[in-house]
Amino acid sequence: MLLDEEVARLINAPEKALMLLSEPDRVVHFRLRRHLPPGYKLIHAYLVYHNTARGPPCKGGIRMSNDVTLEETTQLAELMTYKNALMDLPFGGGKAGIVADSKLLRASKAVIMHGFVHEVRHELISGNYVPAPDLGTGPAEMADIFSETHLRESVTGKPVGIGGLPGRAEATGKGVATIVERSVEEFLKKDLSNTTVAVQGFGNVGSWTCSFLEEKGAKIVAVTDVDGGTMNLNGIDIAELKKYCAEKGTVSGCGGKSLNKEDIFKLDVDVLVPAAIGGVISGDNVADVKASLIVEGANAPTTKEADKALDKKGAVVVPDILANAGGVVASYDEWRKAKSGSKTKKEETFNTVRETLLEVFDEVLDFSQKKKASLRKSALAVATLRLIDTMSSRGWL
Numbered sequence: 001m002l003l004d005e006e007v008a009r010l011i012n013a014p015e016k017a018l019m020l021l022s023e024p025d026r027v028v029h030f031r032l033r034r035h036l037p038p039g040y041k042l043i044h045a046y047l048v049y050h051n052t053a054r055g056p057p058c059k060g061g062i063r064m065s066n067d068v069t070l071e072e073t074t075q076l077a078e079l080m081t082y083k084n085a086l087m088d089l090p091f092g093g094g095k096a097g098i099v100a101d102s103k104l105l106r107a108s109k110a111v112i113m114h115g116f117v118h119e120v121r122h123e124l125i126s127g128n129y130v131p132a133p134d135l136g137t138g139p140a141e142m143a144d145i146f147s148e149t150h151l152r153e154s155v156t157g158k159p160v161g162i163g164g165l166p167g168r169a170e171a172t173g174k175g176v177a178t179i180v181e182r183s184v185e186e187f188l189k190k191d192l193s194n195t196t197v198a199v200q201g202f203g204n205v206g207s208w209t210c211s212f213l214e215e216k217g218a219k220i221v222a223v224t225d226v227d228g229g230t231m232n233l234n235g236i237d238i239a240e241l242k243k244y245c246a247e248k249g250t251v252s253g254c255g256g257k258s259l260n261k262e263d264i265f266k267l268d269v270d271v272l273v274p275a276a277i278g279g280v281i282s283g284d285n286v287a288d289v290k291a292s293l294i295v296e297g298a299n300a301p302t303t304k305e306a307d308k309a310l311d312k313k314g315a316v317v318v319p320d321i322l323a324n325a326g327g328v329v330a331s332y333d334e335w336r337k338a339k340s341g342s343k344t345k346k347e348e349t350f351n352t353v354r355e356t357l358l359e360v361f362d363e364v365l366d367f368s369q370k371k372k373a374s375l376r377k378s379a380l381a382v383a384t385l386r387l388i389d390t391m392s393s394r395g396w397l
């Protein structure tokens with residue numbers, strides 16, 4: 001459970017609110033039996049509605065990976081409850097997980113998405129759950145969903161030609177980069193042009209974060225992915241790295257010095273951006289972390305134990321529900337525009353992400369300074385206050 005006693009105490013949360021937030025509102029475990037790619041006899045999938053006070057719709061991405069579990073999907077749905085509330089969006093927290101290889105070919109993923117819609121069509125058509133991409137899924141899989149529902153507002157993160165939002169693909173990275181810049185200025189009292197950054201993950205979030213930070217003058221000195229890493233103390237050329245990665249499917253072996261993927265956490269850099277998977281900064285490696293600022297691009301990359309240890313040694317951690325919320329902020333815009341039929345430009349999307357995240361950053365910072373609490377606890381507290389207000393107005397408390 002994300003909400004701990006300390007946060008509850010900080011905001012004097014009512015018992016019933018804590019009880020309602022401690023468990024998901026609704027959990028669907030289903031199995032794909034007919035729409036299966038070669039080599040699969042059955043595929044397990046989950047759809048979790050964590051808290052529906054601010055929804056439906058419940059919003060959160062679809063993760064496709066062999067490691068997906070019901071427990072992980074539930075934790076990610078819980079995270080979405082707080083992220084959506086923190087951004088003050090009219091969305092409950094949801095998440096879907098499909099237990100299948102994230103590296104399957106496109107055609108196989110299309111078959112799976114067809115099966116996914118077949119099983120939860122009602123949830124999608126009714127607008128109860130509005131998916132978006134997450135690890136292992138992207139715009140193509142969102143297009144698969146639209147091809148089945150024929151409803152633009154039933155899914156976000158679609159390609160632009162079918163009602164996707166220009167700038168949605170970059171939005172999470174845009175938000176992470178915005179928060180890195182603001183945090184460097186606030187906590188390191190530096191300018192981005194004097195800042196070194198290491199990024200774990202070079203998928204959607206990691207690669208766009210790198211591009212936007214490089215654009216602002218930051219030096220990206222190390223990048224890793226699931227297969228390995230690359231390092232250059234003079235700064236990695238991100239456009240080159242993107243080109244290499246598009247050809248080879250990995251950043252490993254691209255110029256510079258090769259880097260063991262576990263070593264990214266040990267580098268003496270100003271900022272560390274975990275932008276791959278959960279639980280990567282843990283009790284096992286936290287003692288080696290030298291960066292004094294960690295900005296969470298991924299969802300739940302820091303375990304509770306590591307979070308405490310980082311706090312103790314004075315490192316600042318900007319939590320996922322704030323740092324990587326650019327994607328869901330843009331998704332809200334996409335969903336609204338799909339309903340109204342209006343269009344937008346990439347720059348407008350970037351401005352919306354930037355303005356929303358900076359406004360919430362200031363709110364969280366203010367809470368943290370007044371209550372002498374970490375940014376994670378403060379972000380959770382601000383989000384929970386909004387949830388309590390909503391649950392109360394619906395007569396739940």
Ligand code: NAD
Nearest residue numbers: 135136172201202203204205225226275276298299324327
């Ligand atoms: P992605 O599938 O596009 O990319 C994932 C990247 O992580 C790849 O480079 C992959 O090689 C790397 N990776 C996977 N396992 C790894 C490992 N064990 N060690 C090192 N690198 C590893 O996924 P994404 O959409 O960029 O999502 C990344 C993270 O950001 C996830 O935690 C996701 O939940 C979170 N997130 C994504 C979005 C979004 O809009 N895509 C929004 C908010 C949060």
